[in-house]
Amino acid sequence: FNPITTIEFSVPELSTGSVAIYDIQGRKVETLLTGEILQGKHTIQWNASAFASGIYFIFLDSRGNIKNQKVVLMK
Numbered sequence: 001f002n003p004i005t006t007i008e009f010s011v012p013e014l015s016t017g018s019v020a021i022y023d024i025q026g027r028k029v030e031t032l033l034t035g036e037i038l039q040g041k042h043t044i045q046w047n048a049s050a051f052a053s054g055i056y057f058i059f060l061d062s063r064g065n066i067k068n069q070k071v072v073l074m075k
Contacts, residue, residue, distance in 0.1 A: 002074050003049040007032070009060050009067070010041040017062035019044060024055045037062060048073050 007019065019033040029051065032044050048056070051073060058069045 001048070001071060003051075004045055004047050005071060007044045007046060007058055007069075008041065011037050011039060011062050013039050015063045017060065020059050020061075021046060021048075022057045022059060024057075029056070 009019070011017070015037050016035065017033075017037045018031060018035075020028050021030040021032065023029050030046070032046060046058075053073050053075045056071050056073060058071060060067045
């Protein structure tokens with residue numbers, strides 16, 4: 001992607017969680033969402049224009065259920 005990507009996810013019930021971005025070295029570089037997440041489908045955009053090209057990981061943590069997705073930022 002370059003430099004904006006859309007992140008889509010769904011949660012089966014109201015939960016507390018977060019969506020965060022990590023770099024290839026495992027450092028958290030940005031938190032996109034934290035707190036209560038309503039049941040249903042959600043869409044978040046990540047504008048990575050301030051970040052260097054490379055591999056990043058999107059982590060969704062909802063009630064301890066962690067999902068991740070690798071993305072590649074190419075400028």
